[in-house]
Amino acid sequence: MFRDSSIIRWRNYSDRYMLEGYECTNCGKKYFEKKGMCVCGSLDFNNLSFCGKGKIVSFTKIHSGPEVFQEQTPYCVGIIDLDEGARITAQIIDSKYKDLSIGQEVEAVFRKFYKSGEKGVIHYGTKFRPKF
Amino acid sequence: MAGIIGFGAYIPKYRIKAEEIAAVQNANAEAIKRGLGLTEKSVPGKDEDTITISVEAARNALARAEINPREIGAVYVGSESHPYAVKPSSAIVAESLGVGNDYTAVDTEFACKAGSATIQINAGLVDSKMVRYGLSIGADTSQAEPGNALEYSAAAGGAAFIIGPNEEALAIIDSTCSFTSDTPDFWRRAMQPYPSHAGRFTGEPAYFKHVVGATKMLLEKTNTKIEDYTYVVFHMPNGKFPMNAAKIFGVTKEQIEPGLIVTKIGNTYSGSSLLGLACVLDIAKPGDKILMTSYGSGSGSDSFALTVTEKMVEAQDRAKKTQDYVDRKEYLTYPQYAKHMETIH
Numbered sequence: 356m357f358r359d360s361s362i363i364r365w366r367n368y369s370d371r372y373m374l375e376g377y378e379c380t381n382c383g384k385k386y387f388e389k390k391g392m393c394v395c396g397s398l399d400f401n402n403l404s405f406c407g408k409g410k411i412v413s414f415t416k417i418h419s420g421p422e423v424f425q426e427q428t429p430y431c432v433g434i435i436d437l438d439e440g441a442r443i444t445a446q447i448i449d450s451k452y453k454d455l456s457i458g459q460e461v462e463a464v465f466r467k468f469y470k471s472g473e474k475g476v477i478h479y480g481t482k483f484r485p486k487f
Numbered sequence: 488m489a490g491i492i493g494f495g496a497y498i499p500k501y502r503i504k505a506e507e508i509a510a511v512q513n514a515n516a517e518a519i520k521r522g523l524g525l526t527e528k529s530v531p532g533k534d535e536d537t538i539t540i541s542v543e544a545a546r547n548a549l550a551r552a553e554i555n556p557r558e559i560g561a562v563y564v565g566s567e568s569h570p571y572a573v574k575p576s577s578a579i580v581a582e583s584l585g586v587g588n589d590y591t592a593v594d595t596e597f598a599c600k601a602g603s604a605t606i607q608i609n610a611g612l613v614d615s616k617m618v619r620y621g622l623s624i625g626a627d628t629s630q631a632e633p634g635n636a637l638e639y640s641a642a643a644g645g646a647a648f649i650i651g652p653n654e655e656a657l658a659i660i661d662s663t664c665s666f667t668s669d670t671p672d673f674w675r676r677a678m679q680p681y682p683s684h685a686g687r688f689t690g691e692p693a694y695f696k697h698v699v700g701a702t703k704m705l706l707e708k709t710n711t712k713i714e715d716y717t718y719v720v721f722h723m724p725n726g727k728f729p730m731n732a733a734k735i736f737g738v739t740k741e742q743i744e745p746g747l748i749v750t751k752i753g754n755t756y757s758g759s760s761l762l763g764l765a766c767v768l769d770i771a772k773p774g775d776k777i778l779m780t781s782y783g784s785g786s787g788s789d790s791f792a793l794t795v796t797e798k799m800v801e802a803q804d805r806a807k808k809t810q811d812y813v814d815r816k817e818y819l820t821y822p823q824y825a826k827h828m829e830t831i832h
């Protein structure tokens with residue numbers, strides 16, 4: 356479910372703003388989202404900054420998203436394999452759907468996610484665009 | 488004085504041609520293009536604003552500076568289109584860069600010179616050793632009332648400069664000075680969505696008086712002549728004003744054209760003269776001298792004399808160049824443009 360809370364989002368500024376993730380100290384597997392336990396069973400993670408380069412694994416076009424994204428529709432969302440190995444789901448911008456392809460190189464950019472109504476906070480974070 | 492140790496530009500991908508706007512305004516596109524000296528302008532993406540433009544420009548500047556962002560002690564964002572009336576753009580930009588918490592920040596506003604003024608502030612902080620590095624940004628997503636003449640030129644973009652000690656500089660700030668007065672040429676009252684201007688009054692008593700005043704002052708202060716400068720950048724509200732200012736000083740085409748980015752992307756307000764400077768820094772060679780004069784309505788001009796150092800050569804290729812952003816473009820129709828500018832939903 357889509358939850359619009361400026362405080363919940365604030366807790367995630369470092370990963371949303373700077374693409375920070377986690378690396379298992381045992382097997383080295385990298386995650387964008389914080390995990391309780393690694394696939395290897397380890398509970399110990401280090402913080403890590405992703406460089407923001409990656410490739411499209413899959414993508415789709417959203418015509419009717421959550422209400423707060425309405426002014427951006429239609430927009431593209433993709434699953435991206437970051438060069439360091441982690442996988443992330445994010446909006447892909449500055450490209451038409453027809454110009455995207457699987458395996459295409461993308462780069463991270465800082466963009467507006469959405470505005471909380473007329474008076475609320477503006478939320479920012481990382482999206483991806485075709486590398487140029 | 489202090490110097491520029493990193494610089495970066497950003498221009499959104501979208502463009503609208505003067506013809507598209509002229510068709511809606513029922514105007515003669517050829518006459519407009521001749522009159523303003525520009526053919527199209529940049530338009531922000533639906534998810535872009537002054538903050539996102541500032542972040543990408545600053546990330547490019549950081550890549551060139553090759554410093555730890557935590558060493559930045561001051562962050563200033565100058566704009567007339569800060570997304571919030573109350574809540575600093577500068578803190579959001581700093582957070583996104585990983586500056587940490589040990590820094591001072593403030594948003595500035597002085598029409599189109601809000602960014603250049605922060606280079607002076609940071610140079611002062613660096614020279615007095617209050618901070619090691621300071622980040623100065625000028626960026627805008629300029630607003631123009633549909634149907635107004637400003638609609639042809641009001642564009643989006645920005646540039647960022649990291650100011651630091653002169654021994655690390657890619658370009659040393661040899662000198663800077665300002666020429667300021669209370670002039671009612673262009674303004675936007677609180678809570679108003681679009682600016683107002685005084686028509687022809689924006690020329691002689693406003694732009695030219697201040698740009699010429701500050702530039703003359705700088706030439707006297709530095710005991711230099713205009714021909715000593717490899718490149719000259721004047722604020723670019725349109726393609727005509729900077730060319731006319733160039734004529735007054737006898738600036739050649741070779742000196743002015745490399746920084747004349749307005750003809751390709753329009754007037755990016757607080758980003759305008761700074762993007763011109765970024766264009767020139769992208770191609771400058773060690774020993775080149777650069778003169779840059781900004782202009783902000785209301786009114787004031789900040790003038791800078793810079794000398795490019797040997798360190799520039801390696802730094803230029805560490806990030807995307809201004810021209811890379813100029814060349815990346817997608818044209819919008821007027822209805823698409825109206826949606827980008829949120830005049831229709």
Ligand SMILES: [Zn+2]
Nearest residue numbers: 379382393395
């Ligand atoms: Zn593991």
